[in-house]
Amino acid sequence: MIIDTRDQMTVQYSAESRHRLLQVARESLENFLENEKRTEFTTETPELLEKRAVFVTLRKLDSGNLRGCIGQTEARYPLIEAVAKTAISSAVNDSRFPPVTLDELPDLLIEINVLSPMTPMNPEDVEVGKHGLLINKGSYGGLFLPEVAVSQDWDRLTFLDELCRKANLPKGSWRDAEAKLQAFESEAWEEN
Numbered sequence: 001m002i003i004d005t006r007d008q009m010t011v012q013y014s015a016e017s018r019h020r021l022l023q024v025a026r027e028s029l030e031n032f033l034e035n036e037k038r039t040e041f042t043t044e045t046p047e048l049l050e051k052r053a054v055f056v057t058l059r060k061l062d063s064g065n066l067r068g069c070i071g072q073t074e075a076r077y078p079l080i081e082a083v084a085k086t087a088i089s090s091a092v093n094d095s096r097f098p099p100v101t102l103d104e105l106p107d108l109l110i111e112i113n114v115l116s117p118m119t120p121m122n123p124e125d126v127e128v129g130k131h132g133l134l135i136n137k138g139s140y141g142g143l144f145l146p147e148v149a150v151s152q153d154w155d156r157l158t159f160l161d162e163l164c165r166k167a168n169l170p171k172g173s174w175r176d177a178e179a180k181l182q183a184f185e186s187e188a189w190e191e192n
Helices: 015-035 079-092 102-107 146-151 156-166
Strands: 002-004 053-060 066-071 108-115 132-137 140-144 180-184 186-191
Touching (some): 066 108, 146 156
Antiparallel strands (some): 002 186
16 A cells, blocks of 8 residues: 655656555665665656656654655656665665665665755745755755655744754855755655
């Protein structure tokens, strides 16, 4: 069963495509962790061949604690390929955690976020629960997916300040003229 983790989004991907992408993520992880090989996937489904930016999040089944989360903000690869690559990166390249092992994979839940293109955003137009945010100022940058502000029960201003904190910028840096704030929406789903 697949759980839609975003009530606010209009569902774009079919249940079959969602299931297939979760399957691709899990198979990619299994093959890479077991054989250190990347699996190539093919599809005839047009929506899975569109270039899209994605994030893949790994959580522990028992606690829900984060185990890895990595993604891209630009659409560089067809969706099916982006999910395969990003799942592996989430498992082995998230510097906050040691690499995932094959033994722990059955105890992990996979979530996929497919991002809309980034658009410039005025801070006063940010909608908690709808927008994910990316801030860049100089060499600093930070991103939150839309569900982060909801899960943390942040209001708009807290969301913006926490985004600055994540980017290693002083609180309120989103007000600076040099700060580039961009927003996106995402369609997210996870295994169950």
